[in-house]
Amino acid sequence: MPKCTHQGCGKDFDEGDNVEGSCSYHSGGPVFHEGLKSWSCCNEVNKPVLEFEAFMAIPPCTTGTHTTSLPLKPTAPQPASTETPTTVSSSGVETYGFQNLSTEAASSPSSTTTPASVPPTAVSSTASAPAPAIPAKEDEEDDLSFKVEDGARCKRLGCGAVWEGEEVSRGEGEKSKCRYHPQPAIFHEGSKGYLCCKRRVLEFSEFLKIEGCKEGKHLFVGAKKDETKEELVNCRLDHYQTPLQVHVSAFAKGADKEKSRVVFEPQQLHLDLHLPANKRVVKSVTLYGPIDPETSTFRFLSTKVDIVLQKPKPASWPLLELPAPGTELPPGYALTFGVSGRTGTIGGKEIVVSQEELARRGLNG
Template structure:
């Protein structure tokens, strides 16, 4: 059967039953700005979100008939970039963070301003700990019934439940092709961390076939209400030259039982949630931190964590990627503006010592 090409739908359909209202889609284009993601056609109704998974779950705002026509290319718009908290400077070939030079004043005689002094990065930190092992892949509990029309939850799959014999049988449609790692967007390039293909158009990004094969995930594992359930939570972050601000979305975490612990290059948290749920997570951070100066604060909807960097360097990622993971050439996040969410502003990049050494070896 043909597959609908409308954004937000992407479902297979029968042309003989393609009635008006059978397709739910987004007539506009995706908008990615300062870490937030939304659709141009309904960003006033469906507010922008941070996580790509949450973006893909934004409900379509328009109904109509399924279509196989190529979607029109949206007109590119560029949002104005906000200034970072200070540009990077280069001193004797070492990229460092310094204060921006104040604008020159004009008092008739003309005068010039001097840039604030900058300090070179300290020597490389102690050896980086090995990244955490990948989690065990979640599988469906076969005793749990699958709702009609359920969609596979694995990233990049999108298959619809076709019944036990088809979706869990031995045929072609029982194989799930998905991406085990998250999506990345860098300077217009779009792709996934787990595979090397990169595209420019969002419609082409949606067509990137999964690089891993397994079973579909329609319902997940069955929960025993009498046993404490270990769950995961969404973790977002933005950074300044000296800090990393992390938000762990653990709604209703018990302040008396929940804890956050900092190590030199690891972050550990243990959150106790309502309904006998618990989040226990350890992150191997991309760079070293100062554990004594790092702090956290538990509020009603999330846990705000402030990591103090040992050196004023840009982190391409929050977590140290698994061995063998290849980032796009030049991939690095610029600095966020204090008090805002996202990564904006920086014109140059302050490289972490290990990244600077790697690039020097490649040149």
């Protein structure tokens, strides 16, 4: 059967049963602005969201008939995305709009950053403390005791399969197989793709068609939560850098100072943050470059943990986290420093590239 090409639908349909109202879709285009994501056709009804998964879950706002025609391009340009990895703060230091790229997409930190000349109040960096034990991460699976509503879609990135009943969606056939992306989307200077695979496209409609690179079971309802047990959750990381420091904000509201720990190692950052409502963040980040654990610092605030990673020598980090082997980043990804004003970039600083980075990019010969 043909597959509907309306944005937000994507269902297989029967031409003989393609009646008015059988298709629910978005008639407008995606709008990405300052970390927020929405659809132009319903952004007054369905408010913009931060997470890409939440954006993909925004319910369609238009009904009609299914189609196999390619989506029309918008007649007017969409607002330019500010989710490009590099932005510039008024203090003249390089900033990054993306959160920690192992998890998820981001908002600009420019409104909450501290000028590099004002060091944060230091708390003992506990460099010699052991790193918190991190449970082995497994893909979430459906709790089979939960009822799946008709029309429910698979929650895994890049799948979007529609629930067709127990025998079809959880059986042994082809439709029970989930092909998805285990790592988040990456948008950079018009290029769109996923960190877990190499394909990059320009059109958003083509991005939605990028087939998943991992195979498993569909996730329609998720796992049942035990309210009596501690719940492991994630936290958003934003960062900006100067030649000698990387300033990281871990957004963990109400973290308990007495129970929580931040541990520095020569090229790793470990977080063990105890939050209200019996929630906990246990996270380790393999950093893009080395740091000095003894002089790196952190402090707890009411809404986040401020962390300052001290580089042993001047260098530019394209990312906060070292990508997995084989991950291909767009050319020139977030390597430059600059100076900005109200009307945009008005100057620049000489780029500082470490020998390690030159070796990675084959530029030291």
